[in-house]
Amino acid sequence: IQFYGIDIPTLCHDEGLTPYGVCRLCVVEIGSGDKTKLVASCMHPVWEGLEVRTHSNRVIKTRKTILELLIARCPSSKKLQDMAALLELKEVRFEPLNDDCILCGLCVRMCEEQMVAKAIGFAGRGPDRHITTPFDMNSEECRKCGACMYICPVCELRCQGPQADTVLCSGCINTEPVCAPDYGDAMCFMVPCLSCVKGPEDVK
Numbered sequence: 438i439q440f441y442g443i444d445i446p447t448l449c450h451d452e453g454l455t456p457y458g459v460c461r462l463c464v465v466e467i468g469s470g471d472k473t474k475l476v477a478s479c480m481h482p483v484w485e486g487l488e489v490r491t492h493s494n495r496v497i498k499t500r501k502t503i504l505e506l507l508i509a510r511c512p513s514s515k516k517l518q519d520m521a522a523l524l525e526l527k528e529v530r531f532e533p534l535n536d537d538c539i540l541c542g543l544c545v546r547m548c549e550e551q552m553v554a555k556a557i558g559f560a561g562r563g564p565d566r567h568i569t570t571p572f573d574m575n576s577e578e579c580r581k582c583g584a585c586m587y588i589c590p591v592c593e594l595r596c597q598g599p600q601a602d603t604v605l606c607s608g609c610i611n612t613e614p615v616c617a618p619d620y621g622d623a624m625c626f627m628v629p630c631l632s633c634v635k636g637p638e639d640v641k
Contacts, residue, residue, distance in 0.1 A: 441491045446500065446520055448507070449541035450479050450587050454550055461503050462520075466490040466546045475499055497524070505529045510536045514591035522592050537591075540566060544585035557585060 439445060450458040458480035458616070465478045469488045473510075483489075501524055508517050509531035509603060521527075542559070545568060549555045556579035560569050570576040 445478055445491055446523075447479065448539065448544060449628050450542060451547075451588060454543065454546045455578075456480055457546065460507070460539070460541050462500055462507075463498060464499050464503070466493050466496050489509050501526050502526060505531055507539050508533075510534045512589050514539075516590055538568060539591055540568070541590060543588045543590060545570065547584050547588045552580060552582060554580055556580070 443598045446461050447460060447463040449457050450463065450506060450540070457463045458477040461477055463478045464475050465481075466473050466475055467481070467487060467489050468474055473490070473495075478489075479493075501585075504521055504524060505528055506516065508514070508521060508526075508529050510533075512529075512535065540559075545558055548557050556576040557568055557570055559566060561567055570579070
């Protein structure tokens with residue numbers, strides 16, 4: 438579809454990685470007449486004669502609702518804000534969570550498929566689902582390449598340290614994180630930024 442110049446928004450897709458279909462922003466409407474359904478275009482097979490609606494009222498409404506949920510989860514993301522402007526989304530009905538990750542899985546797939554490291558992965562279920570290292574400790578498999586942050590669509594992940602009782606702030610304005618010279622603003626959350634360790638109560 439994109440080959441023909443039809444723009445379909447997505448946050449979890451990358452040409453070099455296995456399709457995952459988790460962000461659901463690429464939703465399209467398939468079928469004819471009253472027998473239509475919404476599917477994730479990155480995961481759904483195609484065949485000759487398949488009718489696809491990429492910008493029907495139903496599709497646009499669904500994308501706006503999905504984007505509302507994503508913005509509520511990560512309201513500080515400029516990319517999400519830009520997508521909201523394109524979809525003319527003017528308000529979010531859901532309570533903001535102020536998280537730093539939309540759980541798109543791009544960093545996990547990049548680490549496993551392209552870097553062949555498997556230094557990070559998903560843990561937990563439902564509202565407790567998050568991305569972390571094995572056993573929440575510094576991963577020996579991590580190559581300190583920064584690829585996880587490079588591919589992050591919201592690029593807002595905090596540096597997560599090995600200790601559960603501390604949070605390593607990636608936005609500290611008083612001290613420069615020790616990994617800043619290597620990664621700039623996009624810091625790999627595998628590297629402890631010991632110069633800006635804060636307790637959870639100090640991190641907004």
